[in-house]
Amino acid sequence: MIEVECQISIKKDGNGFLNPAKTELLNEIIQNGSLSGAAKKLKMSYQHAWTMIDEMNHIAPEPLVIKQRGGRNGGGADISSYGMQILGEYKLIEAQVKKLIRQINVDINL
Numbered sequence: 001m002i003e004v005e006c007q008i009s010i011k012k013d014g015n016g017f018l019n020p021a022k023t024e025l026l027n028e029i030i031q032n033g034s035l036s037g038a039a040k041k042l043k044m045s046y047q048h049a050w051t052m053i054d055e056m057n058h059i060a061p062e063p064l065v066i067k068q069r070g071g072r073n074g075g076g077a078d079i080s081s082y083g084m085q086i087l088g089e090y091k092l093i094e095a096q097v098k099k100l101i102r103q104i105n106v107d108i109n110l
Contacts, residue, residue: 001109002105002108002109003105004101004104004105004108005101006097006098006101007019007020008020008090008093008094008097010090010093012059012060013059015055015059016055017055017056017059017060018056018086018090021052022052022055022056023087023090023091024042025038025039025042025044025049025052025053026064026065026079026083026087027087028041028042029065029077029078029079030079033076033077033078034076034077035049035050035053035065035067035076035077036049038077053065053067053077060082060086061082062080062082063080063082063083064079064080064082064083064086064087065077065078065079065080065083066078066079066080
């Protein structure tokens with residue numbers, strides 16, 4: 001059986017903006033409320049996670065993630081309302097592409 005697979009990668013002006021790894025990181029930040037917690041869960045270094053967030057924040061017209069420095073109650077990270085909107089739009093695109101890929105896989109295996 002032949003099977004087509006596809007991953008969504010969105011670029012802005014030639015720069016990588018969103019991809020499955022970045023959206024997974026955003027989702028983990030939502031779950032953890034922390035960049036370091038999200039990085040640990042995804043088994044990546046904090047520096048790599050921060051680089052990914054920094055790339056997205058610099059490409060987007062508004063920050064997707066708002067980082068709060070540590071202090072008495074510790075730091076944290078929150079997804080901005082713009083970040084939630086972008087994540088939702090990515091999920092819609094992903095759902096449409098998956099639907100198309102399912103149909104392609106049916107068609108090529110007839």
